[in-house]
Amino acid sequence: MRLLLSAVFATCAAVSASAGEVSFNNGWQEQRLSLFSSNDYTFGENLGLVSEGSVSIAWSRVDREDWATSGASWNWTVAQSVPATDLGRKGGDDRNISLYFVFVPESIAPDLEGANIRSLLGNDDVRIIQYAWGGNHARGEVIPSPYGPQGQGVTIALRQAGTGSFSESVDLEADYARAFGGEKGALVGLAVSGDSDDTDSVIRAALGNLILR
Template identity: 80%
Template structure:
């Protein structure tokens, strides 16, 4: 774990911080997806995660001042990887690490300001984009989520399963238009997950230097 944190910190320090990175130290909490399955998260300047045949989500609300952000950048590291999977297959879509962006229509955002992640995921007005490191898909491929109501969520493949350290920069508005059509509403939530339960494998990963723009 120390090696993983050191690698993530090195990426963070090497990247410009002019956009103001979002801290993982405060406001994040884990949401279990199974009573008997949970990842181990360490929160701080970076978020580090170990997943051992398990799955869960760490999430946070986005400050109202950032609801209109339309781009994001971050760095991430994978030290131990799940095998390649098909991210469109329900029950067979393990991935190393995903970063979620949760949007709702601007006119309903104030009423959902205190909603938890389960309430948001169960709301048919919510749209979710998750950028994934895992699977065997080409970079930028938009994959309909096999979970939840049709048309509510997509996975955008960024990195195939494997280890390493990378920096990412995404255009949320352009990707939203490709995934759902139209313009995104208010960005009200962020989440990070690791998923290794279907392949009964292990993940060691970290994410840092997350900035909205």
């Protein structure tokens, strides 16, 4: 895993520290989605994960100073991949690694500042964009989430299932408009997941240099 984590930096240009740089050293917690299923996360300069026929989420709140975030960039690496799946199919949508951005209307953001991920996911006002490495979809395809209330979440495909190391840059404001219409609210949460339970496969991946702008 140490070699995998270092690959995030060895294969992609390092990003210098700046306002909006997300730390993986503090504030991240794992949220299990099943009593008997959990990924292994490593927190440090970047976030590493190993998923062996399992699924769970590592999540963190976003500081108030970054609630107005309209874009993001990051590097990610996959050393071992799940097979390609249909990311719109409930119970058959394994993917290597996903990065979630959780939005709420600005008017209620202060009231939800201390909410945990389960409370946020259960709130009808929450909207979630999930950028995924997995499946066999065209880059940029917007896929309605098969989970939760209809219209609350979408997956945007960035990389098809496979291995490698890449840098990504996304326009959250434009993608929010494409996915949900209207203007985005406040970015109050981030999450990372790996999902290998449906295909009973293994994922070894890492994500780093996450910058909010």
